[in-house]
Each structure stands twice: as structure tokens, then as C-alpha cells.
Amino acid sequence: MKRSLLPLTIGGFGIGMTEFVMMGILPDIANTLHITIPVAGHLISSYALGVVLGAPLLVGIAGNYPPKKILLGLMALFTFCNALSSFAPNYQIMMITRLLSGLPHGAFFGVGAVVASRLARRGKEAQAISMMFAGLTIANIIGVPLGTYIGHSMSWRLTFVIIAAVGLITMASIQKLLPDLPVVGESNLRKDLKLFTHVEPWLILGITAIGTGGLFAWFSYIAPLLTEVAHFGSDQITWILVLAGLGMAVGNLIAGRMADFISPIKATALFLLLMVICLITVYFVAPFKVPLLIMTFITGAIAFSLGAPIQILMIRASNGSEMLASSVSQAGFNIGNAIGAYLGGLPIAAGFGYTSPEWIGAMLAFSGFALAIMVYFRQKSADSYELATSH
Structure with a gap:
């Protein structure tokens, strides 16, 4: 795998973890916030709504910036909102932080897919994009079970701290490894x-x-x-x-x-x-x-x-x-x-x-x-x- 694709894989890991770990720690969150599990399930829907809203909105706003800056900004938002989730004192605040955490999801994968296809050799674009989605699959193998275990045995708040830490690692790798690709056309x-x-x-x-x-x-x-x-x-x-x-x-x-x-x-x-x-x-x-x-x-x-x-x-x-x-x-x-x-x-x-x-x-x-x-x-x-x- 090209080193320049590694930041996209790490980012995919973090996003996959924050999306899918909710299914595993839902009972723990419900217990802490004093809500029922069906009500806690709305936190999953809130995240999905954030993805649907954020994908066109954030790309529309940031379309004229270089891809590297867009990805850094999206991952900064991801990191900040997941950190906020770890401190959410009640259900209402948690709903808001989950919505905000979902906003950069679609935009990151969308911009990341374009970046991966540009970095790929001709005829290998889909393989390059699959390297980004590999992070999502690794999250299901390692990140989600680990986050679920920590949520059960220690605290679900610590799970979100770990996700925020993955966000910081992603930002550092984007800064160090991702080349400065130019803006193509005016958006x-x-x-x-x-x-x-x-x-x-x-x-x-x-x-x-x-x-x-x-x-x-x-x-x-x-x-x-x-x-x-x-x-x-x-x-x-x-x-x-x-x-x-x-x-x-x-x-x-x-x-x-x-x-x-x-x-x-x-x-x-x-x-x-x-x-x-x-x-x-x-x-x-x-x-x-x-x-x-x-x-x-x-x-x-x-x-x-x-x-x-x-x-x-x-x-x-x-x-x-x-x-x-x-x-x-x-x-x-x-x-x-x-x-x-x-x-x-x-x-x-x-x-x-x-x-x-x-x-x-x-x-x-x-x-x-x-x-x-x-x-x-x-x-x-x-x-x-x-x-x-x-x-």
C-alpha cells in the first residue's frame, strides 16, 4: 500500500469505530444517561442523519479548498465532537454531539475517495479506494470489539476518548504523509x-x-x-x-x-x-x-x-x-x-x-x-x- 494512502485508512478506522461501536455500548449509555435502550437507539439515527446532512453541506462549503486542508478540517471536527461525546452529561447533549460527529463522515470518505483515485496508478483507482475502506473493515475486526469491551468493563466515555485519539493520529498522518494535491477546477x-x-x-x-x-x-x-x-x-x-x-x-x-x-x-x-x-x-x-x-x-x-x-x-x-x-x-x-x-x-x-x-x-x-x-x-x-x- 502507498504510504500516502495510510492517512485515509486510519481515518476510515476511526469513522468505522465511532459508527459501529454504538451498537455494542448502547446498553451502557442507556444506563448512564437513565434512558431506555430504544430511546438510546435514537443516538444511532442521529449519527446517520448527521452523515446525510454533512456529506453535501460540508463539501459544498469547502469545495474550493485543497483536498488536504479539507480532510484536516473534517478530521478536526470529527475529533472535537467525539471528545465532546465522552463528556455528554445527558441524553439531549449526547444527541447533539452524535449528530455533529456524523457530519464529517460522508464528506471525509467522499473527498478521500477522490484523493485516493488521484493518487492511484491509472487503472488501479478502485484498489486505491478500497485501501481507504479497509480502515472501516479493520474497525469492525479490532476497534469495535475493543471499544465494546472497554465500554462494558470500564466506561463508554473512555471509548469515545480513544476514538478522539484516533482522530488526532489521523490528522498528524494527513499532515505528514498526504501530498498537497491542487484544486481541480473552480467549485x-x-x-x-x-x-x-x-x-x-x-x-x-x-x-x-x-x-x-x-x-x-x-x-x-x-x-x-x-x-x-x-x-x-x-x-x-x-x-x-x-x-x-x-x-x-x-x-x-x-x-x-x-x-x-x-x-x-x-x-x-x-x-x-x-x-x-x-x-x-x-x-x-x-x-x-x-x-x-x-x-x-x-x-x-x-x-x-x-x-x-x-x-x-x-x-x-x-x-x-x-x-x-x-x-x-x-x-x-x-x-x-x-x-x-x-x-x-x-x-x-x-x-x-x-x-x-x-x-x-x-x-x-x-x-x-x-x-x-x-x-x-x-x-x-x-x-x-x-x-x-x-x-
């Missing part, structure tokens, strides 16, 4: 918003929000699936989630190479179709421990394979608004999080059991696959037209 929000007058970015956003909803319909309810259907002990959940995280890390690395080899849109369609197959398989093997463990690894790998190909798709469809497009793509992932978790919970509430979200997830992933096929034929048609007119 203004009015020009960048013309991105949304084109059909293809909307289709890609639909793939992201709907297709990745399949991942979150599965992952949001993986704990009760493991305990209530496969009858694993609650003390085994953390290590099974580490297994899913290992799958995500492997899938992320494979995806970068696959997207560069067969094209981002083909890779996206392929992984969405494989996700449909994986989720249906999970439904049938859920009562059996060993097959379910195998599918937990494989499903994690397939699900996280979508990150780099979709990011490249959005950058190439940006019509000169790379940073905004890339950041909006990150907002799409968080919309997918909300859609998958909400829809996946409906059949459980209706009494269909903890395997029922897999069918919801499969339908969402298949819908994303259908949109990917539409984008594929649109691109193929455009390429044919360009070829014809060039002659």
Missing part, C-alpha cells in the same frame, strides 16, 4: 448541484440506498438471529461479529481488484446478485451453527465488496463535481442503513421470526441489481454512440 455549490440534473447519478444513488439496504437488513438483526435461531451464547456474539468483520475486510480487498478488472458497474451488479443468493442461503442455514458461521463470513465479504465499485461509479458520473458526488454516495449508504434496518424489522414485528429480514434484504439487493443492469445498458449505449460518432 461552487450551484454548479455542483447540476449533478442532480442527470439521470445516472440518481440511478447510482438508488443502487447505493436500496441495494446496500440488503446488507443492513441482515446485519441489523444478526445478534438475535445468532442467539434465538442458531442458539449461540450471547458471550459468543462479539467473536462472530469479528468473523463478519474479517469477511468484510477480505471482500473489500477483492472488490477493488475486481472493479478495476471487469469494470465498476459489472462488479456492482455481480456483487448485488451474489448478495441475493447469500441472504437466501442464510435463511435456510440459520438453524445450523457451522453453515451459519461460514455464511456470516461469506455474506460479510460480499456485502462490503460494494463500497469501492460504487464509489468509482459515482465519481465517473460526477460531470466535474467529483467531491460532491462521492460524498453523496456515502449519504446513500447511510440511507441504505436506515431503509434496511426499518424494513427488516417489519416482518419481525409481525411475528415472522428472526430469519425473515433475509427475504427483505434479498428483495432490496435484487432491486439494486436491477438498477445496476439499467446503468450498465445506459453506459453501453453511451459507449456505442461515442464510438459511432468518432467514426
